[in-house]
Amino acid sequence: MQFRFIHLFAITAVTAATFEWDCTNSLGTCNNACYAVNHGLASGVLTYDSDTNNRNPRRTASGCNKNPCSNTVYKKYGDSCDEYPFASTKEGGTGAILRCVDSTDNSSEGGQLGNFYKTINNGDKYSIFVRNYAGAAFCENAAMANDGSEFRLVNGNFKNAKHRRNGEDVGIFADAKPRGTTVQLREFEDQNGEKLLSLDPNIKEEDVVGSKIWNGGNWTTIVRMI
Numbered sequence: 001m002q003f004r005f006i007h008l009f010a011i012t013a014v015t016a017a018t019f020e021w022d023c024t025n026s027l028g029t030c031n032n033a034c035y036a037v038n039h040g041l042a043s044g045v046l047t048y049d050s051d052t053n054n055r056n057p058r059r060t061a062s063g064c065n066k067n068p069c070s071n072t073v074y075k076k077y078g079d080s081c082d083e084y085p086f087a088s089t090k091e092g093g094t095g096a097i098l099r100c101v102d103s104t105d106n107s108s109e110g111g112q113l114g115n116f117y118k119t120i121n122n123g124d125k126y127s128i129f130v131r132n133y134a135g136a137a138f139c140e141n142a143a144m145a146n147d148g149s150e151f152r153l154v155n156g157n158f159k160n161a162k163h164r165r166n167g168e169d170v171g172i173f174a175d176a177k178p179r180g181t182t183v184q185l186r187e188f189e190d191q192n193g194e195k196l197l198s199l200d201p202n203i204k205e206e207d208v209v210g211s212k213i214w215n216g217g218n219w220t221t222i223v224r225m226i
Contacts, residue, residue, distance in 0.1 A: 017126040019116045023133040026108035028101030030130050033084045034139035035150045036097035037199045044199030046089040050122035058093035063153030069100035072158055077149045080106045097161050098151050127200040187226040
């Protein structure tokens with residue numbers, strides 16, 4: 001798989017870098033990230049932690065190290081636990097949104113992240129764009145309710161991931177049904193007609209349109225917001 005990255009000149013002051021994530025071989029993990037961001041359960045802007053010693057503790061805190069994809073009802077969706085935010089970020093760990101995916105999905109995501117991290121420094125913030133996400137239902141439909149595949153560790157037990165009711169304590173979650181207002185994620189198109197979805201709900205059209213994107217062999221330009 002070719003590593004791709006995006007250089008958004010206009011948003012340099014907002015985030016130090018942008019991870020451009022090809023979902024072709026990682027639909028399950030992309031789906032997990034989209035669900036978490038769409039339902040306001042995690043941020044689309046993350047902070048890189050280069051200390052690899054922090055990753056296993058975060059995976060344990062999130063519940064991924066408890067083997068939920070072998071001993072819970074969620075195993076029917078895949079044999080490998082994916083978490084968002086990533087364990088390689090300061091936002092990862094306790095409260096992360098989990099999904100059981102095929103192990104190949106996790107391998108693709110991990111390989112792309114590993115290549116991307118070679119281009120940034122510890123403590124750098126980065127935003128995320130996904131492409132080739134057709135078939136990742138939560139990326140295609142921001143308002144889609146949890147179908148039972150998204151979960152998290154709450155008070156020592158795995159429970160379906162649900163959006164928090166306004167005004168209630170952390171850990172109290174409403175039924176996972178479409179909300180009146182979902183996070184507005186913006187979709188863009190490059191000059192080759194390829195679509196990209198930003199996981200940063202605060203990004204603006206003027207931040208992106210006209211920026212250059214490297215697709216592994218050529219620079220292309222983002223031409224419009226869809």
